[in-house]
Amino acid sequence: MARTGSGRNSKLDSFLKRNTDRAVYERIRAYEPCVVMSESVNKVFMHVVLSDECVYLAEYPPRALTAAVRFSQVRHVELVNDLPDFLSGKDRERCQHIRVVYVTTNPAGRKEDVQRKDQKRLPALPPAPPRSYQPSASSTVKGDANHLSAPPIRNQTHEGGEELQVLKTVRSASCPDPETLSLRHLPRFPIQPASPTRSLHSPVSPILSPTLPSSASHRSPKSPEPGQVTKRRGSVLARLLMRERVSGGERDGEGAEREAELHLYAVSQMSRIYLHLHSSWNSFVIRSTLILDPLHRKRCGLSSSPSPHKHPTAMSWERTAHLFWQLSAELLQQGISLESQYLLLQELRTAAHRNTTLRKLFWRSSDVCVFLVQTLEDSMQSCQSSEVLPTDVLTTDQLLLSTLITQTLAVMFRETEVEPARLSILTAKKGALTVQLLLAVVCDPELHTHQEESSLQSELRTLLAEYLDAACSLLFELVVLGQEASRCSSAEVFLTLGWIFRVLQPHPHLLSFIGYQAQQVVLVLSDPQLEVLSPTQSVLLYQRCRVLLACLQYSCHLGQHLRSHFREEFRYYVKPSCAEEKLPLHYPISQPAQKLVTQLLTLILQ
Template sequence: MARTGTGTGTLLSRRNVKLDSFLKRNMERAVYERIRVHEPCVVVSDTINKVYMHVVLSDERVFLTEYPPRTLTVAVSFGRVRDIELVNDLPDFLRGKDQERCQHIRIVYAVETPPPRRRRDRLTRERGEELPPVTPPPRSLTPKSTSEGHPPDSSLDQWTEEDPPPIPKPLRSASCPNPQTLSLLKVPRPPGPPFSSPPSPSRQSRAQGPRRISLILDRLLRRDRADPSEDKGAELHLYAVSHSSTIYLHLQSAWTRFLTRSTLLLDPLHRWRCSSGWDPPPPSNRSGWLLGRLSRELQRDGVSPEASCLLLRELRTAARRDVALRRLFWRSGDLFVFLVRSLEDGLHGVQSLSGGLWSDQLLLSTLIVQTLAVMFRDTEVEESRMDLLSANRAALSSRLLLASIGGPEPGRSPVDSEVRVFLDEFRDAACSLLFEMLLLGHQASRGPSSDSSCLTVGWILRVLQGHPHLLPFISHQAQRLLLVLSDRQDSALSPPQSVLLFQRCRLLLACLQHSSLLNQHLRSHFREEFRYCVEPSRLDVKLPSHVPISRPTVKLINCILTAVLKD
């Protein structure tokens, strides 16, 4: 459910009931429930000149609607976005403190040259997302000043009905929406799981639909991921006139999630595992029943490690497919506490185990970490998540961070190659979990009073800094990054490898930027390796342009090189 961007120190805040009601009437339920945030901003684009509008952010698109809301238009799809950045400037249409506290967000995206009309019409029917653009009047608009000389904050209630802001002329009234304007929510389904045996004649007719959808999806993916040099570039500028605005944070998070999902969907195995996630979501009572059953069985006395592994695999698979289950996970909290405690107990006891038992315990710990990492996805606006993670001065978060880099003592060699494989898998899973925590930390770092609050990036690294395994853990992440980038084989990374590389880069860059200890460690131990082993000119081989997450990963790698090699 959508949340507005003004808040009281958390990422969540009061809702705009009027706008929520409009969105609920004019959006399909599945899309409405996945809206992350909406916030009023001054909008500037090729067709809009300083118009105060609602910016509505979903998992896949940025929508715009007027004040008061009348029509809903797609401003940009994340499949076309090339960069999202904060611009450090003083907008000339604002004055005084409003200039200083304004957040200017620039979204750079590619606009494809329109195809021939016949092909465009066919793809429009298949995709169901092409919309006429908002066409505003020629005059410009800035937020109306209050009696103290300040424009209103992101709450639109401060506008007066007697002097409303000028808005683009609506295509249709809200009570009689234009179906062409609002038919923008049909998402193509990816191909289903492969058949285990050739389909019988009676099943062939039912298989025609998935095959056709697969062909459409492949064509649309190629169309969306065309060489950006062949596209016409465009920019969308959002000006949030509030020091507590979180729209930029949510834009970055939503774009990252979209790039990750789009990349993983290129992997047939991942697409098969998550295929049911593209079907209509299961009823919430079914999600709650499944979560409750797995939680009870996992916490039952005397459950064996083998049974725990099976239950965790089932929970992880269900969480990947069902966002409702992930939200319910944070609302209850009991299972989260149990998993953190199980992770601590398992890694503390691993030191005294023999090789075979050590492998079993590492496997169980890896499944716990992987499951927790999945639970973070697409739950940024879940209030209970922030409440649980920040409770008691973020005690549970601190325990989770310390446990995630646990394992064998520094200097203890793996018993055999099998154990080494399990240890590498655990560290890969820990990297993904720390990436999720850092996403949370970047959001908290920009909130009000972030210098004294917990869960910021700086706080996360300070918690980890006292752990004896931190430096070996970060060294391992740097070594794995160098191993991938220095590989001379002319082969692209698989989609899961590309996503893990992106997460590893975000982790290492955060260490370089926010921790003097880790910055010094990485520069003193890996400077020469980064200088001579990483060839930026060969990155396009490992990270081809058609993979959605390649562009931001290359940007992160260049930032890491700059930070490590600077004098």
């Protein structure tokens, strides 16, 4: 777990570990103290806790953990350039104001039944922040995150003048109210006996199969069992936040859908909460869209249920680590055949899709990562070497292997940005491995052959197109890495977008590779026979747009190439209305993708 801002908070960390299931605790990505403002909370200093599905809020000091906004509700996350009136001096100027817009069906100011038990009525709460918080000519979204030192927070009061106090609850911190915590009601999966050995040829590896429940030592003996609901009274803050919770009955039609806002004011000089929040939401949108695709679920060995909220793995960290190191040893052994290598990598990719722990373990040792990058480099050089004919069967095998390696690496990057070992590997020796990966993943998108078109040539073109799709997804992950590094003031994090494009610029096939990605955006959005994009196609469109936007914004060389070669195609064939028609509303990625298409079109036509 990443601890941002002022660093590790042992009291909060202990509280989270003691009061959540291990699987939930391991999915918490970051936490940081912020001043929080919403429809129910008026400028309260709190812990903001980010998981891979939700923004939680905890009192300061922690006594309850409440879900504030789920990423499935979020429409956009942005930085706002304003001067908070409750801060003063330099703290007011340096404040990092994050605005989260989300959709809810809960009427503003609604009183929940839990308040009926209160002997003292709570003061009236202020209305939602005015729309002036939206960026405008005088209040625009920042390009870089501003940081601030921990400010002296004034006594926070409601409009009525009565101070809002977080009262100490009567329950123990080790035994919270499950209704407040909202974390123990995750689905339970049947325990299956673990196989003592791993079968490489079985469709589902033991790494993929749930074997052990959460460690018994992880949960406090006082904690309620899953499904139990205690009657103990929650804190004042928890009851306030429950007003924003959307119950099942409200989703069924009680109340119209409306937008609400959550405002977070970072109070740490080294704050990275915006980066983690945006990255967590971005990962959720991609994951929850891909899981709608039956082909993706089948490839990844996932459940037939498309729900992105279900986590099919309940394997312990120890068991996952044992199986991962066993697989790694087999993959790295000398004299391994190409077929065995391919089967092992298939198993690794499938397991990584299902298991976040495995993705973290991947970065704990550089051996497998270095091996994959080196194998990708050798394979792609052989594919495009004049010494190997494109019609050779060896080229087909190498393209298949290269695609699988690229897909595996892209999965390993996903949702591991807070893993310190990942940054250590990518920055070691002045980023030598990252340079090698960048130069290896970019290739010539054309098959150069003097032979006539044949069935094998057609197969090779199909395989090359699959590789180019996978290469774009991996380059997208590297672009996200560069964007995060560009906002970080640490001298150790030099993997910025500017650095990435400087590394790529000498590559002989860079222009044709980026041009191919732009051409695919045009074809997807202008093809009249393609009425609706699949979930996988929608994610790929989103990733391509992010990569092309980065090229236009951070590389003069690539920006000039895209405008000179694709301006007219984008002008006549790429329309925001086309994106709206081809991206179904029920895809979580549709609205972010539509926004990217509009931004891309604007920059290319400049």
